[in-house]
Amino acid sequence: MPPMEQINQSFLKAYDRYADAIFRYCYFRIGNKEDAEELMQEVFVKSWKFLADGGTIDTMQAFLYRVARNSLVDFVRNRKDVASLDMLQEGGFEPGQDHRKRLNNKLDSESALSALARLPIKDREILTMRYLDGLQPKEMAIIMGLSVNVVSVRIHRAKKHMLKIVQI
């Protein structure tokens, strides 16, 4: 059936396009590649199920992020210790080296990602979406179910936190 084929194709296209971003989004929240991969797969499976049951999706990107967010909440609930810094490092979350001595040099040498890893989850999520995935505050508001205003305030706060860490 052509219309069905069309839906299949566009969904697989969406996978090609957003799989990395969703993976990254999960990875920065839970800090473990295997879990992040699994979650990412779950996100697409869940979204497909929603479509197959007759649901309609307006904006694929926002929808996928929203599903990812909910899946992460479930995941974190089942594993409360997730995303503490220790946990992140144990799980291999060492995107860059973290030599404290050289942090005084601020930005010029160290990994920007290691600073991100030290942020609270909330800020990390905000900054990941805003700067790594390049989402607009408006899109983030849809995904997070918040108003654009609240999102902007949170971005501002997260940036301030980040600034503190980077400038220590």
Add this chain to the structure above:
Amino acid sequence: MKKYYKRLKREAASIRLQATRKSEIKKHLAAFMEAHPVRVEAEPRQIVRENINYLGFLLDRMNMKIVYTALIVLLGGGGVAAAAEAAQPGDALYPVKVHVNEEVTSALKLSDASRAEWGVQRIERRLAESEKLQAEGKLDSAAQDQVDQLISAHVSSVRSLVNDLALAGDDAAVESIHEHLDGVEQDFDDTLTDLKLSTTTLDVRTEKAHAEESESVEPATKDEAEKGTLEQESAKTEPAEASETQEKAEVPETKEAEPTEVQGTSKREGNETGEATESHEAETPEGEAAGSLN
């Protein structure tokens, strides 16, 4: 700081799925999608339903008329609507036919009487569609369910309209609706059986009508009740008129019997108003039996 974000972005871009993992997961996903295909026709149905509910929540009937008229105009002078008119249960445009076209028509009716009349016509349309499907051998259980649901929705809307009409004292309209429905029942007797619907499904009588109906449907009990009062009455009158001829004695008896009957009836009504529904339910299997016999 800007420099930092630039860098963050650059570094983050290096964190990605391994290409092999990505395509592996894609294969899993494709397999899953194959196993759980999208039901294509489900989509328009849901959209339409949601819209209707949403509008129904926000707007009263007057506003609905405006909205529906605008909707028709927006739909390109009713191109879709016209195309939907020929749709049958299971078709993609069928929801447009029953949830848009027919709702529009309903909203444009000016009186409750004409709206109820249109409701009966909708029931008739559903049955005609089923008849056609049955003739083509396409009346599967999905189509049957769809039609069943729609019919019961139509019936309940007609019922509430008939109730309103009865309360407003428009007996002529109520009667004409009943007549029309009886006609529909007879015309589509076979189809009703095909749909496994009993004739009582199309029952839109008001509670009052039920109560009255149950009186006449149970002649045995009524006779007994009458007999009882008559006997009592004659027991009272007989001693005084014992010497009179039989013929004469009968005359006042029958005369008096009438008011007594009314008395007895109203007594029964008093007893029965509470049980009106119950007695009708008791009556249902009979109706069903009659339906299937026909």
